[in-house]
Amino acid sequence: GSNRGASTLTQQVAKNVFLWHGRSYTRKAMEALITLLIEGVWSKRRILEVYLNVAEFDEGVFGVKAAAARYFAVEAANLTPVQAARLAAVLPNPKERSAENPSSALRKRSAAILDGAKTIHRDGRSACFEP
Numbered sequence: 001g002s003n004r005g006a007s008t009l010t011q012q013v014a015k016n017v018f019l020w021h022g023r024s025y026t027r028k029a030m031e032a033l034i035t036l037l038i039e040g041v042w043s044k045r046r047i048l049e050v051y052l053n054v055a056e057f058d059e060g061v062f063g064v065k066a067a068a069a070r071y072f073a074v075e076a077a078n079l080t081p082v083q084a085a086r087l088a089a090v091l092p093n094p095k096e097r098s099a100e101n102p103s104s105a106l107r108k109r110s111a112a113i114l115d116g117a118k119t120i121h122r123d124g125r126s127a128c129f130e131p
Helices: 009-018 025-041 044-054 064-072 081-090 104-122 125-129
Strands: 056-058
Touching: 009 025, 009 044, 044 064, 056 064, 056 081, 064 081, 081 104, 104 125
Parallel strands: none
Antiparallel strands: none
């Protein structure tokens, strides 16, 4: 129902790390090519690591380290599962969602993310993200 296009984490990494913001067929074509290169070279863990280091969590708050410090006054490695899920729920729309003052919808989305994380950990699918 949205008029926005969906993109994968790898596409967002390609755009945020290697390209300019904006909409054009040229940028989208370059994004597609870079995405293929990234997926051919980087592991899923590396793609997620880069994404989390460049994602914008609020105006001027880039990366999970900055977001953890800003919202929860902790290092990223010390986020609780609930805090991490709340930060994940803020994405991809941090300008309208707040980890600091979560709406009931954001709390529900955080709970769903936490439940999903538990499920993929339990059935072994999370192995590609673990060291």
